Amino acid sequence: MEIDNDALYHIKNAKCVTILTGAGVSAESGVATFRSYKDETKESLWSQYDPQKMASLEGFLENPNRVWQWYQWRRSELKTKEPNDAHKAIAKWQQSNSQSVTLITQNVDGLHQAGGSQNVTELHGNIWGNHCLQCRTEYKEGVDDIEEVIECPECGGQIRPSVVWFGEALPEHAWRDAESASYSCDLFLSVGTSSQVYPAAGLAALAKSQGATVIEINPEPTESSVVDYCVKGIASKFFLESL
Structure with a gap:
């Protein structure tokens, strides 16, 4: 996997990191996407x-x-299904205390929590809950x-x-937390999800508007003006090679 040296510099030296994950991360654990x-x-x-x-x-x-x-x-x-190396690497990064790392996910499977992440903003809810x-x-x-x-x-x-079903609004508290994390970070990682599908894509744009560096990690990178660095590949390999 080729990771730009400048992108690596931003990853290593960022003080406040926000990560947005999507279906591509859980797909590595064998979770089927829609x-x-x-x-x-x-x-x-x-x-x-x-x-x-x-x-x-x-x-x-x-x-x-x-x-x-x-x-x-x-x-x-x-x-x-079990958490994969990407889930575990993100949890370890959050727990390291060397950088502030906020995790936002569009996934509902709870694999981030199973992988060790304790603070997860779930934009689309959690499949294990009922109301x-x-x-x-x-x-x-x-x-x-x-x-x-x-x-x-x-x-x-x-x-x-x-x-969250199709046509329903995202939970207000989760979206508010996601906006706050995106507004205040100096590095925004979009992992296993498109940088062009709203409303989640608006988080990368918000981070960019406040001067954050935006890095996209995806097997099929999107062509978005918001993204500063595109890394073509799977999430687990990216985290193992960059952290």
Whole structure:
């Protein structure tokens, strides 16, 4: 992997680092992205369904049990996945105390936390959590092996996974924390995610507007005027070679 010496200088000497991770990081652990679900699940009964429809309020309202069962299947798949070297390297970097490192992720799988990261801003929620669609009360009971939508004990509404579906706004507190971290950093790393898809792409632009250096790490780098350095490759190799 070729990493520009100037990019390495910024990585080593930054005082305040903000990292934004996307599906590419978890893909190294074998977690299928939405774009790859059709291929990854062709032997599964779920291959006939559009993942985007299964991750929307409209799809849930149309058939709550079908969507719930899809998420239960996804959870069962995720239980077989382990944090990879990228997850572990980021956690170690956060714990080193030599630099301030803030982690923002678009992933919902919890692998950053499993890899040792304690402070993670989750823009799209967490697939292991559940809450009521109606009153939004968190549902803390276990849901293993439950194949039908649960009734909220508080209001009788339907329990849904605590992830951000297509068409829904990002959690206000998470977005506020992400903006603050991007505004105040002097190095912004976009890892395993496009620098052109909003709203998350706006974080790199915000960091850049405040004078931060922006580095993108992706197998297929995007052509964005916001990015100062593009590193073509997978996240785990980048962190092992740069830290």
